Amino acid sequence: MKKLAFDTGWTISRLRAPSTAPSLPAAIPAAVPGNVHLDLLSSRLITDPYLDINEISQDWIGRSAWRYRVAFDWNDEEADRVDLSCLGLDTAARLELNGTLLGEGGNMHRSYRFDIREHLKEGPNELIVDFDSAYAHGEAVRSALGSAADIPANYPGPGNLIRKMACNFGWDWGPSVITSGIWKPIAVESWSKARIAIVRPEITLQGSDGVARLRIEIEWATEGTDSAALVMSIGGKRSEVRIAQGETHALVECRIDNPEIWWPHGLGDQPLYDLDLQLLGSDGAALDRWQRRVGFRSVRLDTAPDDIGSAFTLVVNDVPIFARGANWIPEDCFLPRVTRERYRERIAQARDANMNILRVWGGGIYETDTFYEECDAAGVMVWQDFLFACAAYPEEEPVYGEVEAEAREAITRLMPHPSLVLWNGNNENIWGYFDWGWQDVLANRPWGSGYYLDLLPKLVAEIDPTRPYWPGSPYSGSMDIAPNADEHGCKHIWDVWNEVGYETYRNYIPRFCSEFGWQAPPTYATLTESVREKNRAPASPGVLHHQKATSGNDKLIKGLEGWFPAPGSFDDWLFVTQLNQARAISLGVDHMRSHRPTCMGAIVWQLNDCWPVTSWAAIDGAGRKKPLWYALRNSYAPHLLTIQPRGDGLAAIAVNDATLFWRVPFTIERFDFNCTLLARHSVWRILCDRFENAEISIPKDVATPGNSEREFLRARLGDTEAWWFFEKDMKLQYPEPRFELQAEQIADGVAVTITAQSFLRDLCLFADRISPNADVDDMLVNLMPGESKTFRIKGVSKEAWDDADLSSVVRTANQVAGAARPR
CATH class of the missing domain: 2.60.40.10 (Immunoglobulins)
Known part of the structure; x- marks a missing residue:
């Protein structure tokens, strides 16, 4: 087989546009693979869509129709067949070769192949690919469906009617940037x-x-x-x-x-x-x-009934796995610019945070082969959603046939990858049917259950019988049981964040939690790069535009209640909301892991962002790590020690996800904030076997404070620590933070040693405040007086450190909580 790749020589032109659209040149150079936004950006015909509020003024791009054109020479060969192979067309495409219609495509998530042998001519040829607006395509599908299209959807746009990346139309973390273009390779293939x-x-x-x-x-x-x-x-x-x-x-x-x-x-x-x-x-x-x-491995999903309800446990090579991970959304709104290096970096960040699974969420795409190859190499498991999210979906033609074609292709393409361990039918649609008022609106019209309960399980059984399938997230395993039940299947926890404080995580003991999350802004460097206002504030126009969740900023402030005072400055807002995010998710993860084997999975929402935005991500849209990332690294560690309420007291829970038993001394101590030792209990050695938890009772004389506002617990199991504070921060009488700093140049940056002179809680160094490219190796460190911690900062010189305003670089919880209260 011979291949002629069409990766150069393309131009784009606009066919139709809204009346408000600006004028453009007749022909604009185009990159393939690519999309229209990137071509306009490359030719400086638009500014960066991610900056300020450019998204709004560039809405015309997604409402326009576009033409791709390429000329090429062809020398006739003796091949029996010549095909045009199109691996990805986004989305409503019409293809012509030398004025002859080859065919049409209407699905971003599948490939197309056209026999072009008889349409080629010796010498010059011209290929044209026209893309209609996704909105116009959606209206055409709506017209073809009639009343079947009048079904619920949580987000505007035709995302549930056409087979296109749904989050292109906007989500509660993503902008509305409606792409068009040849987003994967296109080539002529000759064969005999x-x-x-x-x-x-x-x-x-x-x-x-x-x-x-x-x-x-x-x-x-x-x-x-x-x-x-x-x-x-x-x-x-x-x-x-x-x-x-x-x-x-x-x-x-x-x-x-x-x-x-x-x-x-x-x-x-x-x-x-x-x-x-x-x-x-x-x-x-x-x-x-x-x-x-x-790779050779076995995988199954254990859903056996038990005394609680029914299990939900991934079993790999006959070993039950506690899934420690995050949800994965598209890494960029403009998919063709996500390189292998970027995938590798992001997956390495997941692995370095001790994650063993990523869930590819159903409102995005079936990821590129590169993503799964990098997961294979890194040992990061993949839970793969089929592409349905937060909406009812028609089961009539022309949608049904497209769904079946794309599912067949996706299953076949992805099944070689050992990292792929689970197929999942949809995101939140079964939950929506039962609990979001859909049934009254649907009036017995099909809504997608035929896909999740019939078509997709049949296709997986036929094509990929080596892997388990589950109909939805969340789903209890039966349409007769509430879809988001604690006792069965996988659960989403969203009353926490939306309605109640994060202490409420402890009210749930799910069998597997496949979504839960808490918001925070991106890092300072990312936010200031993308929002160029002079007077940035949480509610200033640019900052607020980069917050897509309904009442998101209000929920950020409400979530601080009891923990931290309302921030008085932009810098304090950034710090306390990022710290609160880390605290919230740590509490949830530690709680869930402490209940192994009842709970066997915690997949946080979310790992990554597709643009610079206030969101639930641990890694922001520029690839920078928020404090949450460091919190997850601690909470997802193979060896975890956590202090949890048990009965009418407290217990320390040792969690061992490692392959060897854990046998080390245990000590727990109660101190006041002057770090005077008040009580102590030790055990010569605690044994926690592999893949098990061990519960260690804490004597009442240790667990009961004399003054809950001035005391805390510190537990140690070998080198692993756990801390317990008896009150929320606003009641705690932290000391004023006092410490010494010493910095020295090292090969790739600066080593900063901080020695505590008072108790320090959640000590953080925000290296991006010094240089946008800087990265620090640790955060959220607690120190007792006399203890030291050395932070290694890459990408910063000693001179830059010495010149920095350290009041915004070095932060602790003491500064914004108890120590800030009037005495």
Whole structure:
């Protein structure tokens, strides 16, 4: 097979636009893969859509129709077939070659292939790809559906009627930037006799053997008597099957004795095998080739009934896994500019925060192959939603056929990846049907259940029988049980943040929590880069535009009640809301992990952002880590020690997600804020076996304070610490923070040693205040008087440190809570 990639020479032009749209040149250079926004930005015809409130003034882009055009030379070949392969068209596309219509596409999430042999001509050729506005496409689908389109959706726009990334139309963390364009590679492919059309690899473990089983579909170019051979190679083994002319399906498999096993990181290594499939003609000549990297592992979802309800536990290689992770949204609104390096950095940040799973959320995309390849290599498991989110979806044509086509392709494309451990039918739609008033609006019209309960499980069973499927998140396992029940399935917790304080996390003991979160602004550097107002404030126009949640800023302030005073400055607002986010999620994660094995998963909303915004993310839209990231690294550590309410007292819970037993001394002490020791209890050695929790009772004389506003607990299990404060910050009589600083130049930055002279709580260094490219290795540190902590800051010189305003760089909870109260 020969390939001619169309990755240069393109132009775009506007076909139709709203009357308010600005004038443009007749032809604008275009990058492919790419999209219209990026081309306009590259030609300086628009300013950065992420800056200030540019999103609003650029709405015309998504409401316009666009033409992509490329000229190319063609020298006729003797190939039997010539195809145009389009891996990603966003979204309503019409393709012409030399004035002849090739076909149309209406689905961003699938590929298209057109036979163009008879339409090519010797010498110059011209390919045109026209994209209608997504809004116009949505109206056309709405008209075709009639009353079936009058169904609930949580967000404006036709995101539930057309097969396009739903969050393009805006979300409570994302802007409305409606993209168009050729967002994945497009190429001419020439081939003869036969080609490999579809490969479905089933990579399984059976006893001590690994089995690589490939179900193949091939396409023949011409009729005849030729046969072909499929040859598979993996792990030093080779297997071959013959295919007679006209046969289109084949099965080929290899068995690997004692293969190296792929594990989630922290439990073992991630060995990957080169899987090579060749299609050979009857003369032995190579016709086509397919290659992937695969891993051997087993996975199942344990949903067995028990005394509480029913389990929800991922079991990998027969080991029950506590899922510690985050939800993943599209890394950028403009998908083609997400590079392998950016995927690798973000997934490394997840792994470095001790996450073992990412949930690819259903309002985005089936991620690129690069994303899953990086997860394979990093040992980060993937929970993959099918692309339905927060809306009812029509089950009539033309939507149903597109859903089936995209699902078949997505399952087939992603199934080689060992990191992929679960298919999930939708995000919040079953919950919406039961609890958001949909039933009254629907009046018995189809709303998507046919996808989640019938079509999708059938497709997964047919195409990818090696993986579990679950109909929704949240979902209890039965349409007869409330979808967000604690006792069954997976749960979302959103009354916390939206309605109540984060102490309420302790009211729930879910079997698995696949969404929960708390907001905070992005880092200072990210916010100031994207909002260029002179007088920034939480409610100033630019800052507020970068807050998409309904009443989001009000909820940020309400969530501070009892913990911190209302911030009096922009700097204090940034610090206390970011600190409060970290506190909230740590409390939730520690609580859930303390209830293993009843609860077997905590997937926080969310890891990343697609642009600079106040949101629930741990890593902001510029890739900078918020304090939440450091809190998650601590709370997701394989060894966790946490102090939790139990009965009418307190207990220390040791959580061991490591592969070896944990046997170390235990000490818990009660101090006042002068750090005078008031009570102490120790145990010579605590044993916590692997993948288990150990509960350690705290004697009442230690757990009961004399003055709850001036005392705290500090527990140690080996090198692991836990802290307990008897009141919220506003009641705590923290001392004024006092400390010494010493900085020295190191190879890649500055080492800053802070020695406490008073008790310090949640000591943070905000290195991005010194340099936008700076990064600090730790945050949220508690120190007793006389204790020191050395922070390593990359990307900062000693001179820059010495010149910095350290009042905004070095912050503690003491400064904004108890120590700030009138005495």
